[in-house]
Amino acid sequence: MVKTLIPVKVECHSGYRPDERPVCFYLGEVRFDVIEIVDRWYQGNTNPEFAVADYFKVLTFDGNQHILRHEIRPDRWYLYE
Numbered sequence: 001m002v003k004t005l006i007p008v009k010v011e012c013h014s015g016y017r018p019d020e021r022p023v024c025f026y027l028g029e030v031r032f033d034v035i036e037i038v039d040r041w042y043q044g045n046t047n048p049e050f051a052v053a054d055y056f057k058v059l060t061f062d063g064n065q066h067i068l069r070h071e072i073r074p075d076r077w078y079l080y081e
Helices: none
Strands: 005-007 009-013 021-027 030-043 053-060 065-071 076-080
Touching: 021 053, 021 065, 021 076
Parallel strands: none
Antiparallel strands: 005 076, 009 021, 021 030, 030 053, 053 065, 065 076
8 A cells, every 4th residue: 555645734832842743733724633642753864765754643633543744854744644
């Protein structure tokens, strides 16, 4: 099964660094509130073929889990489907 990256708008909590964690994201006009970060991981720069990115597996208010990808440079967010 091929996974797709869908661009999304994300609102974040910024604590000790910008975009520390997502609090909600928008798929089109639909808002999904994040109630829990289930898991998170980091993709480093060991392979120049892939962008440096943070991944967040989130639980949304509707009870579904989603994976969000934040490419650090150029500051783009995607829903990983």
